[in-house]
Amino acid sequence: MRTHSxxxxxxxxxxxxxxxxxxxxxxxxxxxxDYADQVRRMAAGLHARGLESGDRVAVLLxxxxxxAVTYGACLAAGVIAVGLNTRTAAExxxxxxxxxxxxxxxxxERYADAAQALAAHVPQQVLLEGSGxxxxxxxxxxxxxxxxATDPDQGCVIIPTAAVGGVPKGALLSQRNLFAACQVHxxxxxxxxxxxxxGVMPLFHVMGLTSLWASFVCGGKTVLLPQFDxxxxxxxxxxxxxxxxxSFPPILGRILDAAQESGSSLSSLKLVYGLEGPDGIQRLHQxxxxxxxxxxxxxxxxxxxxxAPATERPGSxxxxxxxxxxxxxxxxxxxxxxxxxxxxxxxxxxxMLEYWGHPEATAHAFRNGWHxxxxxxxxxxxxxxxxxxxxxxxxxxxxxxENVYPGEVEAVLxxxxxxxxxxxxxxxxxxxxxxxxxICVLREGASADAExxxxxxxxxxxxxxxxxxxEFAPELPGQEGEVDxxxxxxxxxx
Numbered sequence: 001m002r003t004h005s006x007x008x009x010x011x012x013x014x015x016x017x018x019x020x021x022x023x024x025x026x027x028x029x030x031x032x033x034d035y036a037d038q039v040r041r042m043a044a045g046l047h048a049r050g051l052e053s054g055d056r057v058a059v060l061l062x063x064x065x066x067x068a069v070t071y072g073a074c075l076a077a078g079v080i081a082v083g084l085n086t087r088t089a090a091e092x093x094x095x096x097x098x099x100x101x102x103x104x105x106x107x108x109e110r111y112a113d114a115a116q117a118l119a120a121h122v123p124q125q126v127l128l129e130g131s132g133x134x135x136x137x138x139x140x141x142x143x144x145x146x147x148x149a150t151d152p153d154q155g156c157v158i159i160p161t162a163a164v165g166g167v168p169k170g171a172l173l174s175q176r177n178l179f180a181a182c183q184v185h186x187x188x189x190x191x192x193x194x195x196x197x198x199g200v201m202p203l204f205h206v207m208g209l210t211s212l213w214a215s216f217v218c219g220g221k222t223v224l225l226p227q228f229d230x231x232x233x234x235x236x237x238x239x240x241x242x243x244x245x246x247s248f249p250p251i252l253g254r255i256l257d258a259a260q261e262s263g264s265s266l267s268s269l270k271l272v273y274g275l276e277g278p279d280g281i282q283r284l285h286q287x288x289x290x291x292x293x294x295x296x297x298x299x300x301x302x303x304x305x306x307x308a309p310a311t312e313r314p315g316s317x318x319x320x321x322x323x324x325x326x327x328x329x330x331x332x333x334x335x336x337x338x339x340x341x342x343x344x345x346x347x348x349x350x351x352m353l354e355y356w357g358h359p360e361a362t363a364h365a366f367r368n369g370w371h372x373x374x375x376x377x378x379x380x381x382x383x384x385x386x387x388x389x390x391x392x393x394x395x396x397x398x399x400x401x402e403n404v405y406p407g408e409v410e411a412v413l414x415x416x417x418x419x420x421x422x423x424x425x426x427x428x429x430x431x432x433x434x435x436x437x438x439i440c441v442l443r444e445g446a447s448a449d450a451e452x453x454x455x456x457x458x459x460x461x462x463x464x465x466x467x468x469x470x471e472f473a474p475e476l477p478g479q480e481g482e483v484d485x486x487x488x489x490x491x492x493x494x
Contacts, residue, residue: 005152005175007075009217010036017219024240025064025224032219035072040144042073048142049104049124053078053149056102056158058122059204060084060093060111062226066128066136067203068212070106074156075175078149081157082170083204087402088462090117095168096160097121099357106136152176158356159206159299161403170356171299173206178213180350181206181303184321185214188307189244189293193271196242199224200233200251205401206299207246207274230258234266241268244290248401249433252280256287266290273304275398275433281310294318296385298373300365302350306385316384317377324348328379333368341378341388345370395485397426399434402464406485409465412457413438418446419453421476423488424467438467439492441475 013022014036023030030038051057057074059081061067074081082100084093090113097118107115108128115125128136156178158170185194197215199222201208212222220243223236233255236242247255252272259266266288273293276284281292295304296317306326308318320326327335328342336342351371354362365372374396376388390396397404406424413422421441429435442448448456450470458466477487 003152004179005075005150006072006156006178006213006217007148007150007175010039010072010076011148013216013219020219021221022216023065023068023222023224024236025226028065030065030068035069037144038069038140039072039076040148041140041142042069043077043148044142044145045139046073046077046079046104047145049139051077051079051103054080054155056080056082056100058082058084058097058100058102058105058118060086060105060107060114060118061128061203062086062108062110063199063203063208063224064226065224066106066108068222068224069140071157071203071209076145076148078151078154080155080172083157083159083209085160085204085402085462086111086202087464089460090114092168092461093118094121096170099168100158100170106139150175152179153353155353157209159204159209161299169358169361171206171352172354172356173302174353177302177350177352178210179217180323180348181210182214182217183323184303184305184307184350185210186218187322189271189273191218191220193244194218195220196240196244196268197222198233198237198242198245200228201246201248201401206297206302207248207401210303211244211246228254230254231262234258234262234264237266237269238264243268244271244273247272247274247276248398249276249280249429250400250431252276252284252292253431256280256283259287273307275401276310277430277433278314279430285311295321296344296375296377296387298375300352300371300373301346301348302352305346305348305350308384313380313382313384316380316386318385319383320385321348323350326379326385327370328377329370333370336378338379338381341376343391344373344375344377344385344387346373347371397424397434397436399426399429399436399464400432402462404436404465408461409436409438409457409467412460413440413453415460416448416453416456418442418448421483423476423483423485425485425489425493427469427493429468435468436465437469437471437492439471439473439476439488441473 013032018033022032104124105122152175155172269290292310294310295307297304305324306318325347409424426434427437478484
């Protein structure tokens, strides 16, 4: 792991597994040899367009063969891929581009409107379905790059995350980070469970990207779904005898529903990992032969840093992976004994290099030799991590696998002329895990209703950030103009 890189695996698999299938999307396939050839050609094309080592390439693509090639080509060329969340608004994507300053955007016709809105922030664009010099085909119309970037410590992908108030930060991951994430998969799940991967999670999410590379490293195949479709997922699992996938609510439940409807037993499925409620886990175990694995991780950690079968210690997030150390500390960074809640801190080679362009935030996160996650948890006597909550200053709502930062939604609500105060919280949701709920105070005589405010928010930020529930209150608990978020949760979180 110290000297080996993902690019080394691309080249090695092209020799040892030349004719085996690496990627499938619809009726199209790529063997390991085909994949290496396309990666090397596109890497040469990136250099031909003036991109040098360390430059950034923005990726606005659905899952597909082109997306897999693009991420691989960025590795091989030594440039840094910036994964844009396709579900966010163009204004939010523009914030990411302003921070990362990419020299090229790779996109597709489906996102043509967003690409046009982003034109001022990126000097070059490549369109998958386009023709001529700015087409994806032209980007691969070069002799394969001979000298590839194999430095495992070189940054290769930026996963946008967010700070307080929703100002985007990007977690810069290296090839070593991603390779360490693959090791977590291989050491805990086992290579046989990774032989067939259903690429249902988007590649701009760290779970989707690391799952893809984990299967690739062990010579497995990945079937990529451009959009989540439970019927297509069941068909792919059965047709290609796939063995595992990553999941956030409501993915697993909808796949199990579709399997029931079609009469499928999902006989090839060995493992599902991610986050899921007790009912969903129980259904998986009752209706299939697969095992659900749970854990704790974030974009900054490349993958899970704790992991275990969900039934091993129900309610926990597992124990430290074989490549990580996990502890809990107080505000003075003193280690806490078992059972006491504090901030979760982590060490290991799957931890990000830095927050792109934010040296102070990076130094703060890595203070005293540990990565500070901003999450609160406790360790029991056997080392199992029990998640408690997000720290107040890094409040986060997780809905359907997407991160929603309350401060960002509150800032939009407060732009509405009828809203004088707002507090956004997460509330339990049987389908999505959590739902976004806003408690708003209106000015005297205001006429805005819940639907008007929902539409107002949805018109400015991504739809998944729009509050599903809006409740009105005469005032919010707190003092001296500061809202007491915990008191709001107690009063309105039911």
